Amino acid sequence: MTDSVRDLTSRNKQIIKDSYDSYFTRRDLTFLAGVIAEDFVQHSPDAPSGRTAYLEHLAEAPFAGGTSSIKHLLADGDYVAVHHQMTLPGGDEEGLAVVDLWRLENGKIVEHWDVEQPVPDRARVPNGMF
Amino acid sequence: MTDSVRDLTSRNKQIIKDSYDSYFTRRDLTFLAGVIAEDFVQHSPDAPSGRTAYLEHLAEAPFAGGTSSIKHLLADGDYVAVHHQMTLPGGDEEGLAVVDLWRLENGKIVEHWDVEQPVPDRARVPNGMF
Numbered sequence: 001m002t003d004s005v006r007d008l009t010s011r012n013k014q015i016i017k018d019s020y021d022s023y024f025t026r027r028d029l030t031f032l033a034g035v036i037a038e039d040f041v042q043h044s045p046d047a048p049s050g051r052t053a054y055l056e057h058l059a060e061a062p063f064a065g066g067t068s069s070i071k072h073l074l075a076d077g078d079y080v081a082v083h084h085q086m087t088l089p090g091g092d093e094e095g096l097a098v099v100d101l102w103r104l105e106n107g108k109i110v111e112h113w114d115v116e117q118p119v120p121d122r123a124r125v126p127n128g129m130f
Numbered sequence: 131m132t133d134s135v136r137d138l139t140s141r142n143k144q145i146i147k148d149s150y151d152s153y154f155t156r157r158d159l160t161f162l163a164g165v166i167a168e169d170f171v172q173h174s175p176d177a178p179s180g181r182t183a184y185l186e187h188l189a190e191a192p193f194a195g196g197t198s199s200i201k202h203l204l205a206d207g208d209y210v211a212v213h214h215q216m217t218l219p220g221g222d223e224e225g226l227a228v229v230d231l232w233r234l235e236n237g238k239i240v241e242h243w244d245v246e247q248p249v250p251d252r253a254r255v256p257n258g259m260f
Contacts, residue, residue, distance in 0.1 A: 045254040072231060072243075074211050076204035081211045083231055083243065097245045099229035101202060101213055113202075113213065113259065115227045115245045124175040129243065 005077065012104045013075035016082060019109070024068040029055055037108040044114045065089045071130045078103050085119070085130055094119035097129045135207065142234045143205035146212060154198040159185055167238040174244045195219045201260045208233050215249070215260055224249035227259045
């Protein structure tokens with residue numbers, strides 16, 4: 001691994017961290033508008049491809065106004081994985097366990113995959129899901 | 131990042147890759163028995179902590195005898211994330227989208243988290259979930 005790859009990996013991790021902070025904490029889409037590529041490709045069910053359509057979706061999605069608590073953040077080359085607990089406005093406290101996977105190119109988010117699961121009853125996960 | 135951290139990250143990635151190959155392709159738990167720590171901590175619902183109990187679970191789990199196709203594999207320090215498509219014996223072809231997150235210490239798997247989601251109808255994911 002070269003120094004430039006390491007620098008890129010760190011930068012990608014920071015871009016994703018700042019994106020979650022922008023969306024879930026500051027409730028501001030401005031940062032995201034600057035880092036999502038115009039021809040962004042979506043693999044998440046019920047969410048669109050393309051920067052403009054995805055930003056509109058994010059403004060109106062069920063989880064808009066919800067919370068996200070990042071539990072693990074991994075970066076490897078062009079990819080960043082975020083393992084987080086997401087709660088929906090008016091939803092239950094445990095919410096969803098989510099892993100988002102993002103691919104970046106030249107500092108822009110170009111592709112997204114995710115997996116979501118409602119956090120089950122504590123009896124089924126003695127150590128908790130996180 | 132030092133050379134030793136980079137070496138460790140590569141080694142962790144290989145251990146996890148070999149574990150999936152051992153379990154899903156070679157149908158052999160021997161490799162896993164050697165890399166799971168005795169006091170392994172589980173965060174996956176309905177699966178146990180501890181090496182012995184977890185190996186027994188893996189031998190009898192609904193997905194034993196199923197298939198796994200790894201789509202993305204990320205390693206970052208002590209953590210390895212595996213984004214894969216898993217099918218269950220007798221289950222439908224699309225199966226589940228899964229991200230497993232593993233933490234390793236000194237070449238042993240010490241902790242596991244996961245998120246699972248049935249792959250929905252193609253109409254809901256024009257680009258596919260993977």
